[in-house]
Amino acid sequence: MVGNDMMPWSEKYRPQKVAQVAHQDEVVRMLSSALDDGQGNLPHLLFYGPPGTGKTSTALALCRQMFGAQHFKARVLELNASDERGIKVVRDRIKTFAQTSVPEGRITNKETGRAVPAFKIIILDEADAITTDAQTALRRTMETFSLTTRFILICNYISRIIAPLASRCAKCRFMPLPMSAMRAHLSHIASGEGLSISTQLLDHMCEASEGDMRRAITTLQSTSRMAGPGGDMDDEALVTAACLVPESVLDDFEAAVLGSCSFKDMSLVLTNIVDDGYSVSQLILQFGRRIQENTRASIAGLSDLQKSAVVLKLAEAEAQMIDGADEWLQLQDIGGRLRETVQCATNQGSLRHTIQSV
Amino acid sequence: MTGVGKMEQEHKRSGLMWVDKHRSTNLAKLEVHKALNVRLLNLVRQGDVPHLFFYGPPGAGKRTRVMGVLHELFGASAEKLRVQHRVFKLGDPPKEVEMTLVMSNHHVEMNPSDVGIKDRLVVQEMIKEIASSVPLDAFQTTKKKEQNAAGPEPQGAAAAGANTSNNSAAHKPAFKVLVLHDVDRMSRLAQQALRRTMEKYARTCRIIMLATSASKVIEPLRSRCLGVRVPLPSDTELVQVLRHVANKEGFIVTDSFGAKVVASSGRNMRRALLQLEASKSQNYPFSAEQQVTKADWELACASISDLMLVQQAPRTLLTVRQKLYDLLTHAIPADIIFHAIVANLLRQVDQELAPQLVAHAAMYEHRMQKGSKPILHLEAFCARFMQLYKAYLSAIMDLF
Ligand SMILES: Nc1ncnc2c1ncn2[C@@H]1O[C@H](COP(=O)(O)OP(=O)(O)OP(=O)(O)O)[C@@H](O)[C@H]1O
Ligand SMILES: [Mg+2]
Numbered sequence: 001m002v003g004n005d006m007m008p009w010s011e012k013y014r015p016q017k018v019a020q021v022a023h024q025d026e027v028v029r030m031l032s033s034a035l036d037d038g039q040g041n042l043p044h045l046l047f048y049g050p051p052g053t054g055k056t057s058t059a060l061a062l063c064r065q066m067f068g069a070q071h072f073k074a075r076v077l078e079l080n081a082s083d084e085r086g087i088k089v090v091r092d093r094i095k096t097f098a099q100t101s102v103p104e105g106r107i108t109n110k111e112t113g114r115a116v117p118a119f120k121i122i123i124l125d126e127a128d129a130i131t132t133d134a135q136t137a138l139r140r141t142m143e144t145f146s147l148t149t150r151f152i153l154i155c156n157y158i159s160r161i162i163a164p165l166a167s168r169c170a171k172c173r174f175m176p177l178p179m180s181a182m183r184a185h186l187s188h189i190a191s192g193e194g195l196s197i198s199t200q201l202l203d204h205m206c207e208a209s210e211g212d213m214r215r216a217i218t219t220l221q222s223t224s225r226m227a228g229p230g231g232d233m234d235d236e237a238l239v240t241a242a243c244l245v246p247e248s249v250l251d252d253f254e255a256a257v258l259g260s261c262s263f264k265d266m267s268l269v270l271t272n273i274v275d276d277g278y279s280v281s282q283l284i285l286q287f288g289r290r291i292q293e294n295t296r297a298s299i300a301g302l303s304d305l306q307k308s309a310v311v312l313k314l315a316e317a318e319a320q321m322i323d324g325a326d327e328w329l330q331l332q333d334i335g336g337r338l339r340e341t342v343q344c345a346t347n348q349g350s351l352r353h354t355i356q357s358v
Numbered sequence: 359m360t361g362v363g364k365m366e367q368e369h370k371r372s373g374l375m376w377v378d379k380h381r382s383t384n385l386a387k388l389e390v391h392k393a394l395n396v397r398l399l400n401l402v403r404q405g406d407v408p409h410l411f412f413y414g415p416p417g418a419g420k421r422t423r424v425m426g427v428l429h430e431l432f433g434a435s436a437e438k439l440r441v442q443h444r445v446f447k448l449g450d451p452p453k454e455v456e457m458t459l460v461m462s463n464h465h466v467e468m469n470p471s472d473v474g475i476k477d478r479l480v481v482q483e484m485i486k487e488i489a490s491s492v493p494l495d496a497f498q499t500t501k502k503k504e505q506n507a508a509g510p511e512p513q514g515a516a517a518a519g520a521n522t523s524n525n526s527a528a529h530k531p532a533f534k535v536l537v538l539h540d541v542d543r544m545s546r547l548a549q550q551a552l553r554r555t556m557e558k559y560a561r562t563c564r565i566i567m568l569a570t571s572a573s574k575v576i577e578p579l580r581s582r583c584l585g586v587r588v589p590l591p592s593d594t595e596l597v598q599v600l601r602h603v604a605n606k607e608g609f610i611v612t613d614s615f616g617a618k619v620v621a622s623s624g625r626n627m628r629r630a631l632l633q634l635e636a637s638k639s640q641n642y643p644f645s646a647e648q649q650v651t652k653a654d655w656e657l658a659c660a661s662i663s664d665l666m667l668v669q670q671a672p673r674t675l676l677t678v679r680q681k682l683y684d685l686l687t688h689a690i691p692a693d694i695i696f697h698a699i700v701a702n703l704l705r706q707v708d709q710e711l712a713p714q715l716v717a718h719a720a721m722y723e724h725r726m727q728k729g730s731k732p733i734l735h736l737e738a739f740c741a742r743f744m745q746l747y748k749a750y751l752s753a754i755m756d757l758f
Contacts (some may be wrong), residue, residue: 320724
């Protein structure tokens with residue numbers, strides 16, 4: 001490929017073969033055997049899992065290996081959320097593609113020497129965004145063309161796919177990548193780019209990426225680039241690149257909402273956090289983890305009931321922000337509620353009430 | 359005012375208002391967020407920059423940094439901006455969509471959320487087209503073909519040379535940049551529609567997204583970018599900037615007046631400079647008792663809070679409603695109004711009432727975001743607050 005040097009690393013290092021996909025062993029095994037058996041036995045597939053775990057890469061690699069670059073265009077239709085996918089398109093575009101006949105007789109994939117299977121593949125990527133009505137229409141289409149066409153549906157949340165569609169597919173779950181897999185992959189990229197990087201920093205990078213390989217790769221690239229030629233890659237650069245809320249800011253937050261300062265003082269601390277641009281959902285995520293770990297004095301001192309009240313409030317605020325609610329107001333409200341929860345330590349009854357009312 | 363509206367205004371009046379006149383696009387020279395600027399410079403010096411996502415409060419300097427990045431990538435020609443209002447026919451059946459584009463030879467800026475729920479069509483059709491078509495010039499339906507430093511290209515070579523026609527200066531990156539404002543205001547479907555486009559055309563197009571609130575951008579999009587947090591300037595940085603601008607304009611900001619501007623601007627750089635300019639034209643030299651001159655909408659929001667604290671009655675609600683309507687018709691975003699009113703109230707009410715105030719505000723603001731008529735929820739909040747406040751006051755009276 002020409003000009004690959006100009007590509008962001010997450011694209012530059014996109015797996016080109018199914019076997020190169022890290023960690024998703026079960027999926028890789030199943031697809032590899034489908035590739036190997038040469039009969040072209042392939043069910044409809046449903047890939048699901050969080051962002052950056054290899055779904056799109058795997059689907060494209062599978063098709064590339066099945067058909068080779070030569071037949072890819074004629075045999076594969078990729079539709080994603082950037083394409084109009086209303087009912088009409090599902091009917092028309094998919095029909096047109098599925099109906100054009102594939103040549104009879106044996107065709108060889110020049111790259112592998114294997115026979116090219118006699119079907120076509122339609123990839124419906126980012127299927128979370130397809131309306132229920134269009135999915136229903138799709139069900140019929142899938143049945144009609146099932147002899148000549150295989151579907152690969154890809155989504156983040158399997159619950160967004162209607163049951164009659166999902167039940168027609170073999171389900172492939174893509175897992176968040178564990179530390180070990182990310183570490184190995186990042187080391188591989190780092191050596192490819194001629195970077196030297198401490199194991200400790202590498203570990204922090206993997207941790208910060210929450211199982212999202214794409215994010216890990218972008219963080220690696222950015223942390224090293226931001227350091228400048230010959231500059232030191234350090235944790236601070238990493239925190240910047242990974243958009244984490246630094247521990248010191250979490251400490252301030254914890255002291256303000258669980259401590260004994262006045263509402264106004266707490267409110268000021270919270271306003272500063274928002275003014276400093278920290279993402280409130282990221283803050284909630286990291287603070288929720290502190291509650292789970294239960295190692296800090298001000299948290300370990302809370303009763304189980306209090307802790308559940310805190311977590312419930314965090315979850316409620318997170319959901320409301322996803323609806324578009326204002327971060328500053330939500331954070332102030334979290335502060336108010338958490339203070340109340342801590343201060344009504346003696347009053348179990350009212351705490352129960354708080355929990356029920358959330 | 360947000361996004362393209364803002365960038366267009368900036369473009370029109372550049373050289374008029376101090377905010378814009380003294381904006382530097384040289385990252386190395388900016389006085390605010392120096393450490394971040396250095397990191398950004400290092401990042402974009404290699405041609406393989408990832409997509410970028412700048413997030414942080416309004417007035418923090420996100421767009422300034424974006425312009426700095428473009429300048430570093432493409433040189434001064436990225437600052438030769440032109441504005442186009444265009445009507446596109448998008449969708450099937452085609453709907454008319456009016457968009458404002460600000461562009462240079464290397465980048466296009468737009469705010470898809472300006473067109474409401476039709477933003478999905480903008481992403482699916484326009485953005486995809488811009489991202490996939492290689493030379494930006496091809497996208498300009500305007501008259502002349504851009505004069506290339508290398509000279510006009512022969513017609514026949516157009517297809518083959520598509521990849522390079524745009525960057526005859528060899529050191530310039532071979533991609534264009536698409537700057538999207540207010541991504542957090544874009545609909546879910548529009549955000550979804552951006553996902554694969556960002557990956558598929560990464561070779562020819564980098565996307566820079568801007569948003570106030572990172573939490574409102576879907577995870578798959580955030581996963582595709584390097585996030586760059588831009589905080590509001592610190593008080594010290596703000597004072598420095600005020601001094602710097604005053605120095606260039608040939609006047610003096612006293613310490614005490616500088617502190618007043620910093621306090622009343624809420625660390626917002628844009629607001630601080632606007633206030634400084636307005637205050638100076640009101641009265642200069644600054645007197646000891648001079649108040650900072652604020653924008654009309656800020657005064658209106660403050661007066662709404664004050665009215666509610668003075669008298670909690672149906673009559674007040676009528677006045678408040680009128681003021682809210684005025685603000686909305688002047689295109690002040692509802693969430694900014696909400697924010698300003700609550701912040702004013704929070705400064706003035708007693709400690710005991712504050713938790714209830716924020717709890718109700720958070721609830722009504724959330725409803726406003728889910729609903730479709732902001733005025734209803736703004737008003738409902740005001741009515742509810744007055745009720746709360748009245749009950750609180752009478753409870754205090756009972757104590758005596
Ligand atoms: N399992 C993996 N092994 C190796 N690289 C991976 C893996 N998963 C993701 N990546 C890296 O992340 C990039 C994006 O992966 P991909 O497009 O497959 O994600 P996805 O699961 O489709 O995510 P989304 O849900 O956001 O669309 C790839 O280009 C690759 O660099
Ligand atoms: Mg994908």
